[in-house]
Amino acid sequence: MPIQFSGWQTYCDKSKHLKPGQQPKKSHGYIMFHGTHKTNASAIISSGFKPSAGGKLGPGVYCSRDMNKAMSYPLLCAPNDRVVFKLRVRVGKVKRIDSQSMNLQTTWHQHGYDTAWLPATVGLEEDCVWDPKRLTVIGIAHCTDTSTKSSLQSLIMQKGQLQKQDGKNLSQCKVCDQQTLDKHTVEKCWSCKAYICPFMDKHVCHKS
Template sequence: MPIKFSGWEAFCEKSRHLKPGQAPKSSHGYTMYHGTHKSSATAIISSGFRPSGGGTLGPGVYCSRDINKAMGYPGGCSANDRVVLKLRVRVGRVKKIDGQSWNMQTTWHQHGYDTAWLPATAGLEEDCVWDPKRLTVVGIAHCTDSATKTSLEQLIQQQQKSEGGGQDRQKVIKCKVCDDQTQLQHIVERCWECKAEICPFMDKHVCHKRG
């Protein structure tokens, strides 16, 4: 028997952007950015990321919640040749790298962590994700070449319509009631009193027929 609702309020974390200094929560998904050369962007969108062999936080895929950090990469090339990819990152188990955990700077994955987070202390914050399948390109955040930007956006749309394409991706569905994007269809009910369509993941529903 379906649950009947007639007025309620719930908390739903819809914000995927972290504020400066705000720690990412394990198992959540967030918006981050990755800077690359425009000649490499097509391969990343089509075939996924290739983890680096090393870096400040060791091997993995580097990204940042701060677009300004991403816009500085790759180094040594013209700003017009850079593309910043907008990502959806499932961070998994996160390890904050600070003075107390500096001994795990490049070995965090060996201790069971999926993502290393370096806070913005000496510079702009950055994250290193071990498994490239945890990152999905969802848009182009910056590209000065309009033709390249359009081409890459079309490629992203094609990838989103495909059923995996070898990337172990799931189809993203937008709920028609709460507008949240999810991989599982939300069950929509009708308010017991006013009969309006409601979703349990809405921020709140106030029934106007209640006295």
């Protein structure tokens, strides 16, 4: 008799996370966060980030691997007006900014670096990325307005469908939400008959 199953859950984490104090490695991609006002959120998803003219680490796009850091921006913003993006950041060549390199605090890019990293020695960890194309919005980490959140998530999906990789169009599987070059084969669960994709991380069958 063939073995049948109707649910699974994987525990693999495909994103790269850093421990507190661990420096980002050159050319790696990491999950980070960025806080903005909800009126600016859709434009960022559609057109990309606009680097700030200045700041503690000079010009660039500011983000942090610490959600609490992102939750404090923009300054003087009401909590209900704040949106925090979940980002995938390709850091490139990273410069650690500490007491030994304060002379490069705002001029690191002129010395060939793509990202400046400020460790959490005073305050919370922070990163500044010179090229906004190195940041990709992949999700909404915080938004109290459910209507706004739903709208932004739809924009992220549409943006993902338009992105190109190696000259080929990417689409997003409606079942597992992964971006893919080839259409995923979707089938029905043997027990509950719900539509499932073999690339899903989790499927819970509620049929007893």
